[in-house]
Amino acid sequence: MERFFPNQRYTSKGEPELGIGIVTETSKGKVKLYFPRSNEIRLYALESAPLRRVVFKSGDIIVDTKKQSLLIKQVELEGELYLYYGKDRKLSEAELGDVSARHGADDRLFMGDVDAPQIFALRRETLQHDYNRRLSPVNGFVGGRIDLIPHQLYIAHEVSSRYAPRVLLSDQVGLGKTIEACLILHRLLLSGRISRVIILVPESLVHQWFIEVLRRFNLWFNIFDEDRCASLDGNAPDGNPFLDDQLIICSTSFLAGSAKRTRQALTAGWDMLVVDEAHHLEWSVDKVSPEYGMVELLSKAAKGLLLLTATPEQLGEESHFARLRLLDPNRYSNYHDFINEPSDHRNIATIVEKLYSGKKLQSNDTKILESFFPKERILSLTKGGDVAKDNLIEDLLDQHGPGRVLFRNTRSAMSGFPKRKAHLIPINTTKDKALWLQRLANEFAHDMEPGAIANKQEFWFAEDPRVHWLLTTMKKLYPAKVLLICKSKEKVLALEKFLVKRANLKASVFHEDLTIVQRDRNAAWFSESDGAQILLCSEIGSEGRNFQFAHHLILFDLPLHPELLEQRIGRLDRIGQTEDIHIHVPYLANSPQHVLVRWYHEGLNAFEENLEGGNEISKLFRYQLLSLSNSPSFSDFSPELEALITKTSIFQKELQKSLAEGRDRLLEMNSFRPRIAAKLVEQIKREDCDKSLENYFTKVFSHFDIEMEDLSARTYFLHPASTITEVFPAIPPEGISVTFDRQRALSREDIGFLSWDHPITTGAIDMVLSSGTGSASFGVLRGTNSRGILLELLFVLETSRDRSIYVDRFLPNTLLRIVVDHLGNDVTDRYSVETLDKKMIPGQMDALLDNQTLMETTLPNMISAATKMVEEQSTKEIKNGLQRMNLTLNHEIDRLKILQQKNKNIRPAEIQTALHEQLTLTSLIKDARVRLDAIQLILCAGVVL
Structure with a gap:
């Protein structure tokens, strides 16, 4: 086990984009690192910390905290820290300033530590798949072991697209509120926008929730009760058991029944609070139950909030108001104001239904619409056709009051139920x-x-x-x-x-x-x-x-x-x-x-x-x-x-x-927009049918010595080929059955459902990229008339990570590929990925290593030329990322500002958060850096050494 000591420098194997981290604390089986470049703190278990020690070598240039540079002449280990000696001074590892880690791709090549071309190709393919996965509009939605039910996907998409969402999910029984909540959590967790979640449920449902999130979404939540907390007291970080795990489920009554545990939960910090059976939280103007009081305190401490209940208004307006004030206490501060608030929801619902069905609007309907929109827009309905009508419907639904915080679908509005x-x-x-x-x-x-x-x-x-x-x-x-x-x-x-x-x-x-x-x-x-x-x-x-x-x-x-x-x-x-x-x-x-x-x-x-x-x-x-x-x-x-x-x-x-x-028909229409839902279903089905993941895994498992035995169509039994095979993420020694077919996964819950969201997939990608697999390669290119040597370089354009900012949807880690000849000319277009993968074979580069001119002059010049070329590519990608971001966020911010004039449920903080995110994203995208990830030396056939 690695020995960690304060001020040592490490990089994360799974998240190299974090930069270099500094060990700040080691205690109680944990090690804490601060990553200055991304301004992130990570806590790892000592026994399994995915970290690699950063040690600079002779010839590297480093800087101290005052930004004074030092060319390293000699390196020594003194105690637990490295000392770097320059011409006239020395610098301790503890005194290092803003430095970058060399990931060693070119170092490996110059040392002759190279992999076969097929392994380089696996790394290249992994980088491309990782990019596609992160940028996918259904990232976080494809991995659930669920039927593709349109209204569930629409709600999950709408809620997970918001900034720190705070909503009430109130679909009728059998329509899948739990699935909706899990979809939202899964997408937010997978994108990195949230990491700490606490779920509060009635005691009888604790086990059900644990099973649901694990079996359907591969999310391992830890069940907390008094016995678990007592066993952690004193050993958990800061003595708070709720800091020991990121994902926690516990019963509402347990937490409400202990003032000590409530205080600890409040100080633990949560990105998301989920409360099931929220109608059991009793509140009235005159009396507040302990359970409600505890949830109210937690709801103020948590950034996001999901309340689940099938009976939001059934228990009366007072009970309904009690849920809404948890979501937005500023908007819903006074019960008497709430019940006296004027509402024209039913009139608007009637108009929307007429627009949907193509019925003619009456003069009274037109007057109501003109109170919301310019007269010209209403008159243009006849000329604008379906597009103008659909846009008007969307705007009407957006302006519905509680529809911003409340989602409700009913059986009567759905089809597909049996008798x-x-x-x-x-x-x-x-x-x-x-x-x-x-x-x-x-x-x-x-x-x-x-x-x-x-x-x-x-x-x-x-x-x-x-x-x-x-x-x-x-x-x-x-x-x-x-x-x-x-x-x-x-x-x-x-x-x-x-x-x-x-x-x-x-x-x-x-x-x-x-x-x-x-x-x-x-x-x-x-x-x-x-x-x-x-x-x-x-x-x-x-x-x-x-x-x-x-x-x-x-x-x-x-x-x-x-x-x-x-x-x-x-x-x-x-x-x-x-x-x-x-x-x-x-x-x-x-x-x-x-x-x-x-x-x-x-x-x-x-x-x-x-x-x-x-x-x-x-x-x-x-x-x-x-x-x-x-x-x-x-x-x-x-x-x-x-x-x-x-x-x-x-x-x-x-x-x-x-x-x-x-029944609030406008609310129900706002809770399900078929056109958006249909697009989501189509995109997920397209990914389900795409066999690129299945083909990718055949290569990954072959490389890591995992047997992939056919069981039936698109279904396999995975197990290590031998007892000495390296441990593979989420595959136990005894093996596991998996399928790439959604319908089979739904009928056989003992078989894992592999998708781009599955932990085996993300673990495989991390395993390839963090282990150095294929980062340096040498091969011989046959079957072409080319002569000489080539370099294929894989660069990654990456941004600093901020967990609260979802940068991947605009600029995920981006693969930039350059092929140069021995003169430093860009020949990328002449040597496609398909050509190289088809015609490359392994070879011996010993003779090339002995060629001093090649190793000391030609190859460094080729790398330098490619590095200049990739800067041009990176500038284009950064520009495209900024355009995608501004196009999306400008639309979202303008929409929120317009809605706020009509809909009091648009929280001012939501607009401020959006504006802050736009500024932060602009900075992150502009500051994106290019990193050399992998390099392949290619010897064209026919060259005489």
Whole structure:
């Protein structure tokens, strides 16, 4: 392990553009470096720090802190630091000023330390792919293991394009708020615009979120609870456990319940705060809950904020205002002003719908439009055609108030949802009926309050009439896949034991005690055509997983909470489901489950229709429902049950009417712009179909000795060729299955989905570029009439990195290629990449190394000539980068300024941030530097040495 000491100089292998870093602190298994050129601080683990020591050599010129230069004559190591001796003075490593590291490409060539032309070609290709990847308009969107759902991609694109976004994601259940949030995080993290994220969720959803971000987006978040924090106390940086990791998930209740942990989280510094189930944060004008108070403090400390809730206005205007004031406390400072604010949203929504559908505008519509826009623009609608109409629609949507901070899509506005078909199966038993009613009453009691009953739960599945029905049904449905969800792990295991041993049925299980890997494998076996016919899930199966390839759901028992029932059904009932869903509900007549079946079906129609407002419904009816279910004298014709069903049905209809009347059509239209979304989907599909990544990996894996075995179309098993093969990022010693096909990745979650965003890809690029692979090469060019020697030089134009500034979308690290002949003439156009890759072969350069004139005069002159040529190229690229940046940001800033006049939700800070970013980007792009990255000496065939 490298020994680090303050004032030593290092470069980052993965981020050479940071420049030379200075070790500032080493403690507790960490090393901290400051990179003056990019004004960045990095913290690395001592055992795995991707750093290379910078040591200057005789002949190099360095400067001290006063910018006085020194030509190095001699180098000595004194203690932990190097001393550099010049003609009349010496300079300690600690006294170095602004210096640049020599990356050694030309040094390697002059020493004869060269690679074969094929390896040089791999480096060249890697540099080009890295450039394309960074500049791609869908960078950060291609890597998610997700269906390409247009409204999700539109929201992620819109939000991730903003400066420190602060928004409320409030799509209805099943439309993918979690996916939208993860897409936003993934893109911002991948681009480097954010690095520190904390996600707060209800305790029951901590594991679900951990799985979702890992399985779908390859983001490893660390789960923090009191045990984790206590174990880190004293060993974490500055004694703050929240500084030990960059990406953290914890429960809202845990953080709100500890003043100490709240203080630590507040001082840790966050680029993004994400809060799920935000409607559970209780706030009123007179009272603030501890959870809300804690989130409010964190929301002020964090730069960006994502709130997720499916019920933004359902709990009333006061609750809705509570979410908005977290997003922008300056804009939403007074509740009474908020509720008295005039609104013409419905009139504008009507006009937008008319414009969309091509209906004629009435005189009143025209008057409203003229209050927003010049009269000439309205008159030009008839002449401007579809373009003028579309531009007017975009401007109208932009000016919608909360639409700037609030996104909401509804099922009614979407297509692609299946129908639900409920199959309610009342089971009557004449044998031991009283005994079975008592047994199922005990089971129900255990399910409702598992910790309140001391005795162990028992099952009698060998005789259970529900299980007999299950066996008969599985035979009828064969070979259709069936998902069964029940309350507990114990019930799952008891069912599996009976079905496998007694009925010889192919069954897989899914419960909380299995490891993540085992759950993936079991779910994958269920997805295979010849795999398990039935997957037995505990309640955890209703969280996070999508089994859309199955169309039959068995609810072996029912939860008491309507939202949990909706989550269960939501494993199959999601956008993209291809068939109707059959929901089978077996229950013993007059048992406690019978009460729930009737209440859900007749009172809420919850089996066949999407249910909204489950939390409020539960609060209102929970205890009455429990009391009826536990009544020993219950019968199907209980007047109390009839009254409860009637009362529930009335409340549900009133709630649905209230929600329908409260729908903000303008908000919904602003939350999904099909034209933009369609373009994003098209671009991602184009990248999915492009096989350049697959072809690139065949070369990378071959070079690094990784076997790539075919499994099926575009699907492979990767593993090290031998035990001595160098460790490759994200590929375990035992191997990993991967696919380049999105649809296969969606159906087989145990197989990795390789894309330009995947850690294996970014790790491979870093591994090639940071290891020096192919940075110096020698080869012989055959099959041409050329004679003499050539130099192919690869330069990289790079900017200093500022984590808060997204420079890559305008000027990423740019490959500049120059080929010169022995006279220093530019012959790049005569020797294309394709020509050299096809006709170059390895050779021995020993004889050339002995040619003093070549090594001391000709080659340095060729390098000097190429360096002058590349400056011209770099000037053009810098100019193009500035043009791209100004064209984009001028449009964005002008748009924000115009919108601010009409839309109070445009924060002044947002415009100031945009202006500051433009100034910073201008400076970064203008100061971009060219660095020699790789060099290849080419000997043309036929030359006699």
